[in-house]
Amino acid sequence: MIHDFNKKLINKHDLAVGAFYFYKNHIISEIKEGIILTFENCTDLFELIDSYYGTTIPFVYISNRKNSYSFVPTGHFKSTKLFPNFIGYGVVAYDAINSKVATLEQSFLENETKIFDNLDEAILWVDQLIKPLI
Template structure:
């Protein structure tokens, strides 16, 4: 999994959890799950600890889901994870696959945060920073 980094933001850390890889930036987090991964709240505890370590409960951040691969996810567990982070300002979902983008729009029913759906990572980076700046005012 090779997710390109935005050129204007400093990478804080990168963690590979076998089923997923995460890139941590000052105010956004990029996640990319492995092909065929079965994502649940239970197997997400490792990444959750790192998110809490880097952003705590006060540093505003946006989660960018880079959906290059096909994987399964428990939507109720997903909502529980999102609810653990009061400082999560929104989510950006990136996929070039039309079907995956359609599924992303369904997630808006479960997650009560701003959600943007994009074709390219660069678009998501811009949206994430703008979203944080707007909510910071």
């Protein structure tokens, strides 16, 4: 089954760290090649998340790992405190290395997490998480 991703797209934002696709209850990120992602260089992203979801609309973040980049995983501790409505974190990993990195990331999050090998499965998972809450 192929999911029509653009049908529900609210807006796309190109930020210094990557592209972010905002939907009703989820975000898909595509971080730029070679970026070092930190809590501090995500302030623009946090402002956008707040403008779309505030602290009450439930949402899921999907990291679509098309590119190679690094991040400081302890930033998850700070960012999840900003959004009590953040309910899940999915990673679409296209190779074994990114899958291992995603497994490590899971230990830094208390939210529901899952690793996928394609974006369509990740979107279906979002629907499963969101449906009971709306």
